[in-house]
Amino acid sequence: MKRANRLVLLALELGTPIVLVVAYAVWAGPRADFFFPPLGTILSTFWDGWLGEKIASDILPSLWRTLAGFGLASVFAVGLGLVLGLSRVARIATAPLVEFFRALPPPALLPLTILVLGVGDFAKIMLIALVCLFPVLLNTIAGVAGIDPTLKDTARVYQISRRDVLLRIVIPAALPSIFAGLRTSLSLAVIMMVISEFVAATNGIGFSIWQAKRLFDIPSMWAGIILLGIVGYGLNMVLIAIESYVLRWHRGARAAAL
Amino acid sequence: MWLAWAGTLAFVGLIELTVRIGILPERFFPAPGTMAVTLVGQFASSVFWMALWNTLWTWAISLAVAAVLGVGLGIAMGASRYVYSALRLIVEFLRPIPSVALIPAIILVIGVNFESKIVLAAFAAFWPVLIQTIYGMHDVEPVALDTARSFGVGRIERLTRVALPLALPYIATGIRIGSAVALIIVVTMEIVVGVPGLGELILIARQGANVEVAYALILASGLLGWGLNTGFARLEARLLFWHPSFRSVTP
Amino acid sequence: MLRVENLSKRFGDVSAIADITAEFPKGRFSCIVGPSGCGKTTLLKCLSGLLEPSGGAVMLDGKPVTAPPKTMALVFQDYSRSLFPWMTVRENVSFPLRGNGAMDKGQKGAAVESALKAVGLADAMDRYPWQLSGGMQQRTSIARAIAYNPEILLMDEPFASVDAQTRADLEDLMLQIKRDYGMTIVFVTHDIDESVYLGDRIVVLAPPPTSVKEVLEVSLPELRDQVATKEHPEFLRLRGHVFNEIMRRTQVAGER
Amino acid sequence: MLRVENLSKRFGDVSAIADITAEFPKGRFSCIVGPSGCGKTTLLKCLSGLLEPSGGAVMLDGKPVTAPPKTMALVFQDYSRSLFPWMTVRENVSFPLRGNGAMDKGQKGAAVESALKAVGLADAMDRYPWQLSGGMQQRTSIARAIAYNPEILLMDEPFASVDAQTRADLEDLMLQIKRDYGMTIVFVTHDIDESVYLGDRIVVLAPPPTSVKEVLEVSLPELRDQVATKEHPEFLRLRGHVFNEIMRRTQVAGER
């Protein structure tokens, strides 16, 4: 990519959000709508409300729940996805259950988690993990099942051990797909963190947003939503950085002429 | 097929047992058998079928909107670094915002009605479709695209007739994830906002302290998702007959 | 007239082409030979506008080429990846014709079938690429280029995977197409006999750092014949000459 | 001793191989020639146990082959798809050696480097497959098979994408390997000269419905030479014979 292009890309990347933010400021400023407060109000609420002791009392607990749920789900989903992707039999046997659980609305499951897992962090983490599981699982299955047959034949001919087939062929080949799932799941993790803090929580970003909403403290609610955006964005950037390191080969191999 | 039945029955049996021997309290979590019987009882009620219908069509519209927008924008973002850069920050920022947190804003702007349910469900289902489409576009075989380009195939056609089919395995997964997310959000909205549908019946049953009915309806929403997703899997296998994961070499 | 001027191409640290200046005259059959990895594929991709040169330029009729010209077709060396797996052989071949307003449906169908017959795939039209043998895949991609009927045809080792008989047939097919349509053909091959048999000119590339080693004009009679031409003294002379050009590098570069 | 007995293979409606019975004796170099699409690749895949025959059997030392035997390597015709894109050239070549307990790390490294040097890729060891030219990819997959040092080596048009000089070098390399290690080699090629030059025996396959047309014993001296052997009268005779075998089908099948 040429130098001029890089500048254009950077300008676009920063420019479009700025345009949107300015557009909101111009739109919301003079309206004085209770539910859509001026940008300045939201930002100063954000500044005062979130960048102080709430970092330790609410942001960190939420981050912990999000990452723990996401991490748990990812490990489990990749493992299960490998098994199901490699074995048609296992895939068929579990398909109805997977599809059933995929469709259960998490708020409807909240009561069950309270009943079985209680009201602590563990229940929240499990709920987050449950929802994050499926995008990674489906992508892992798709990635594994879609491996080029010639690669699999190559591995068979050269007597590659099962372990190496798994770790050095199947996983790398499925990684582009797995990362697609991880990206979707990471955002779902943040979303589920908020939903899980809807119930039986005493702290957290989601909890604070619900409380702000309940107290009709609308600027705080929006400030919390902005924080969610920032948290989600930050987490995603970390994931993208990991991905672009792990998938170096893939970008080169697929440097598509789009 | 018998395997699928065996797997499912084994699981259901396990849960039934867990409830029957009291690990799960039956008063708060009915045994699967009870749920099923209660659900069959619901089949007699026109209210149930109306609710099911409401849930289904709002799901269908949300998913259609999410799929069209997600695939369209995903292709644009996957194909052009400029579009990608212009939208990336916004996408990454908006994506983790839970639709349920936007409910007050949606009520204000759209109201407590089907449209708000559709907007939120489409909003939530849009992201998986978008992300999967972008990843699919990034995994397109470059030689195939170059081929189309060398034959003077126009950009639009290159994207829709070459890149799109090649990205289809990813997109199909995206739509399957999106389909479940849309259903989840539709039912959640019905529970949380009280728009007519299965979720509203769950809400009412819960408020009326009727655990059996509440779980029967939750079971119904899971079964619905199972049915819909199975349909998708079939469609996917038909569309992707050419892909290594679906090719059948009949020896 | 297609020409490259002081063309160079780098991939990161790797210099694929150091400096190539060459012409591929209109209506003529130009063959490119050169050692593996010397940049032939890279050159074709630059010629077709698929790759942006790092230096120098590709000119078509005096205008720089920045994207594939409408009137050009390319047969890829990596034929198996260049076929669309969800299309049958017939659909693959007819796909590039979709945008051709000058032909009606019947004409397109006829062009596709005749191209497929010409490469010996009449019986395999309704199969999918992944149901074909390697040679059949390669012939499908040749048929696609022929049916497209371009003014300029770039071919990257198009006969590498076909048997001797088919190869001979396809060689004659290419000569006939060139004659019938006045096509400009740029043809990369490893087969020295083939380059002399087919070419009006032969561009010999040197091993990396790649430049043009020699351009040979082939003064064989326009009408060629698999037996007669290959016994022609000029054929034998040129063949020996190219052979020496290509083989000499071993002596120059020393034992590998 | 590797043999196939009444082998047949169908893909759904398509019969790829009708009935083949043939032997590939231990320590010998067997070449397979035949028209494109006649089932050579299918035959190799059955020989290697990758494909299950529809009828008949593949026997290795009297035992049926149902999965790839431990001592076998296969160079795929579709070489570009058989390389692992996330591994460098070196990693691709050394990967099959990981499970080899008989070699230590240093030996493995040496085997890999010498195989890569032998195919002329000493300078490209740390590149990824997608950074290589077609011929370099093909040579990588050859190096992988050589470094693996199998007892039986199946090669499916392994030199299709390399230039004349490299091809000659690789041919001699294969002969040398066969001599040095007593390898059993089954070699599919389109190049008639190559089949005679390399082979101890040549299996000529007929066009579909595929069967064995002829098996030729090559009575050329064991030590071959690119110049001397190719001028040997027996070479010329066999070459002419195979040529006629392959080309005859055109007359039999009529004009295409």
Added chain:
Amino acid sequence: APGLGQDQTLSPQDPYHIVLGTIPIAPLIPAFIAVDQGYFLEEGLEVELRPEPGGQDIVTAVVAQEFDFGFSNQTSLLIARSRGLPIRAIANGVVGSPDVESAWDGVIVPADSEIETPQDLIGKVVSVNTLNNTPHLVVLSALENAGIEDPASQIQFLEVQFPDAVGAVSQRQVDAAWVVEPFVTVGSFSDTRVIMNPLIETGESFLMSVYFTSEQLIEERPDVVAAFTRAINRAMQYATENPEAVRQAFPRFNQSASEAVAEQMALPFWTTELSPSDLELGAELALRYGFIEQIPDLEAFVYSGSD
């Protein structure tokens, strides 16, 4: 609904369509009765009941003119009002019972719990259905009345919805929960017992919830507001006088309601009066516990037919 028939006169033959945001719980049975017995229709109103899970989104919907009327906890409304949202209370919603025997709320604990008195709750986890709202407020106030100082710092409060709270208590996921009917009765079926009745212990006939509407509707269609208020008060009157009718109405109002529970549960109490002073105690407590920063003008908040 907004925009439709702005100047339509109210007549039973051609009723005016309005939407009432409800919660499918026992205190709202009068709204159902008013529809069922035709009280609304007699006033020229055709009322659509929209079930919602809680009062808070109803407030937003009423402000957005999505709904014409709503039902909500008094604290929610005070908070909204104190932040300047244009809503006004128009009718009493439901009040605490006069005595412990007829109480329709309670703090429940497992039957075999060591918790016997409010003091035993110190250091424990107690759930309410909404934090920083009337439920939270009545529990805090009742605990203070029981002699516990600054209960907010001595007891941990958690938010758990009523239908889940009984399960949470009986599975010992929380130590105690404040619930209202029908969940007090559900609890009694599940080996829980009541240790206190915060609604009663906060104050006599403590105002729990009210019906409300938007200032805009009051301004544009005071006749509609008046008609609504008359009909709902009439229904509450009827409900108070005919408890059996209420009991029969509940399973029809909430079609999924468990019948066994509906038969045994205690009924809520209704009164047809609403004056600003009914809100005073709740407002003071809300200020005291920091749910609001200042008490809004209660006179201006309660609309009683004319300003």
